[in-house]
Amino acid sequence: MNPESTATKSSPPAILLILLILLIAGSFAADSLIRFPVPGTNEPHYLCKAKHYWNPQWCAGDFFLESSNAHRFFYQVVGFFTQWLTLAQTAILGRLAGCLLLAIGWYRLLRVLTPGIWSPLIAAWMFLGIAAIGNFSGEWIIGGIESKVFAYGFLFLAMANGCEQNWNRAAIYLGLTISWHPVVGVWGLLCALFALACYALVQRKSLSRASLVLNIKQAIPACGWLILCSLPGLVPALSLLQGGTPREEFSANFIQVFYRLKHHLDPMDFNTFSYLMYGFLLAIWLLFRRKENTTFSLRFFQYFIAGTLGLACIGFLLGAGPRPASEMPYYAFRMSLLKFYPFRLFDSLLPLAVTVTLSNTVYQRWFKQEKTDPDAATGNRRIRAGFIALLSLCLLTTVLYSAWIAPPVHKMTARQRADWIDACHWIQNNTPESALFLTPIHQSDFKWYAQRPEYVTYKDCPQDAPGIIEWNRRLKYLRKWGQDYYNKGFDDQALQVLHQQTGITHLLVKRLGPFNTIKPVYQNQTYKIYKLP
Template identity: 45%
Template sequence: MALEAGTVVVDAAVTQAEPSSPQARTERFAWGPVLCLWVLLTGWSLLRVPIPGVNEPHYLGKARHWWNPDWCPGDFFLDSSNPHLVYYATFGSLTQWLAFDQAAFAGRAIGLLIVALGWQRLSQSLTGRRWDGVLALPVFLTLHATGNFSGEWLVGGTESKVPAYGFLFWAIGNLLIGRLLPAGALAGLAVSFHPLVGLWGVIAGAIATAGVLLQRRRRHDLQPTETTYSLVNIAAAVGLGVLLALPGLIPALQTLEGGDPQLEHAATQLQVAERLSHHLDPMRFPKTAYWFAGSLLAIWLLLLRDFPNDSRQRWWRWFVLSAVFIAVVGIAIGFGPRPMAQMPGFGWRSSLLKFYPFRLGDLILPVAVSLAAVQAVMSWTQQPSASVSKKSLLTAGLVACVIGAISIPFPDQNPSRLSPREQEDWIAACHWLRDHTERTAQVYATDVGWAIKWFAERPEYVNYKDVPQDAKSLVEWNQRLWKIARWRIAVMADGQVTPEELADLKQQTGLYALLVGRFGPVKAKPAYANENYRVYVLP
């Protein structure tokens, strides 16, 4: 229904855009700008986020296990539900032919090519100029590196939301120029790769459509244009979108299947109030996040004052405002006393917050600001009084944006949060596990936990980073963490860990080996040791 509504506005308000306007010359795809965008996106990704990025062990490990269950058999997280099945089935196939670092590079390149295609179609359809997207991207990357509202990002490692956003941009661009069938198909692919990203995009599109149609009714200077598409065309676009969305929607919905209400409630509290509160609880977002988002919104609104009021710009404005509106509703839902469990209506409110209502607005605002800024600057440089110095100033400003975006400190520049020496020792300890243990040997790391399956290729008992999505597994994940925590508290009561206490841990968990950093002292001989890490095979 949401996609159908989004199609109606194309039919009624966009496809009949002014024939003499620049927008009417945006039908042909510009491949030169796409290549520039792809090189800039991929280069920025590799410079800012070394492989493996913070989420790449999570996604590529899950994908490799999906293709080959004999890899890391018995790993608790890998055996849980598969909410991003389409990503595992497509991008995950790279792990069957390439090493992890090679698969990550290829996954980034392919995902960012989709982003480049989507970004180009969106910018070209919106502004009518082929190179505006290339000019806007450095501005976006600078904003991308400067801050965010709820932790959302686009350019970094490979994961399912990267192609999803690319397909969403691509769908919007096709919608703006009246290509209903491609728009429906691309929206379906966005939903399939990442249901939350895609569905929030479709919902925002539906709200934008309703806003445009309502505006047309109230403003007498905007008369309805003649319809050029039949209901059959619209139904075909909607049907194709739904069909392509189902491969991703079905496994995602399976993680929401009803069961024990108490179990569901506990899992929701774990997800929203604790593990993912930095993405889902608006009361946990820092004040600077609100200032940043508010400033972007104010800048975007100021830049819009002198823009033409053509049909495509109107729809895009409504779309951006719809994404912001969804985020504002999310803030209202999450507003209340803390701890979150004390919030009135915690059950239904937390159930809504777990659908990430902030992510679309968090990303679309800097996209909108970057495109609007370039439109404003291009209007300024194309004035009769524009001089060579103005255009040179524009070029220098864009180069400064690229350099600044790369140079701004960013936590993901060091995903492990380890010093170079510590990271070298960590990888060496993981490699020892890979080379000297059976492939079924279950391990647990007491201090770091970064990319164990990536480097050691051994199943883990539990990992704080690798949180499952279905309620049953999420609750068990928490129970496993608590089992380890209680054991650690008990054994350190006397200030040391004995071989008998290691044997007790093995009895409780079935662990084969313990990977230790600062934890201890352990009164047993390690099977492997370097300057910073030790491996203990449990007796």
């Protein structure tokens, strides 16, 4: 191990360590629960799939639930609890567990990279403040529970052990990252290899042949641990890449990159504020990182962040060009790479890099003053520490307050939301489990409340090529069916065609209609429920 690889730091008492981790986890959980009430944006998507994985009879016949399982490891682990807990209880338990894992990884990484016992907590509050402003490509870490939340917790642990050159542990945690979320894990692995390559290139004159041989010997068992721990999630993910013909792959890539997930994958779709915000954050990081110490830990971390920046730049070059996208040169090849989320780690980890750099800059100024004037520094240090603690606490309060007053993510008024849940509960209590529903296309939590299968919904898109194409076909069919019969009127013939072509037995509608030949079996002020004849 390089003698400069780790800084000798006195560990805080066990009680204080536990308190710090719990405070960080509590801050993450508070922001998650206030800003994203259960069910969060993706929780119906993930947890309904996880419940169906363990109980295929639940919502049997739902197109999305019976599609391929891209995040099988998450469904296996978290879905196990849905057999005894409700979906809401599973979501809360998952959030608490995810926030605790994130807090442990966050504390370990920040303790390696920053001085001061309380710096991990203050940095967590700074991170929440930056995340509350916005993001670059729609990526987030603190929110509802899904596979990437656990993945980022293990990625933080992997980065911390990588900074300390504990390669076997880093490989184990990185393998677990891949198992929980292959995209996050594989990009993390590439950035870690990039960081090591950069360090070796910079230090090539001081690295002896013996040290290179030793590093290679240490890398062999680490690779074994990495492969072993990554298999549970990597195997299902790789199977998705081989599930269609070349024509299907081309069509699915286009649908995914330039339609369904363009807000994550197409840099031409990102808004101007996102570019300005992350340009500002990048400028801060590049400006202040030069003032940080040059230990192996910080260099490894800085090169890792530089790797995420490189991936984002590659993603921008792949996606930049005229629209429609078919006018871009080699657009088929370019979109086949864009579908792997090249902006994901840069989006999530640049705010972390900024918090680390600002924390180190502040502490280094304190230490410099202590060396020049030790007597005057003690009192000043306490005043500054109290001021920063108060400022950070005010920041956390502002973040939680902004989450409290933010509009709901489902974009409904309170009356509409109550009517939606009321209609779903009526369906759960008064329709057979074999019923198949046509629901408003852009809703996301029908299965969560009604516990009945859907024909198709915009949110629940499969991730294999045949599934994506079928998802798109179903949406196009419903759009065409509505257009064909809108002027003629939705009579018995229209309803019979819909039932024969789709198997739909019930309709839950808000604006669709009028249906002249059938009457709703239930309705409230916003929604109507019909049973097809």
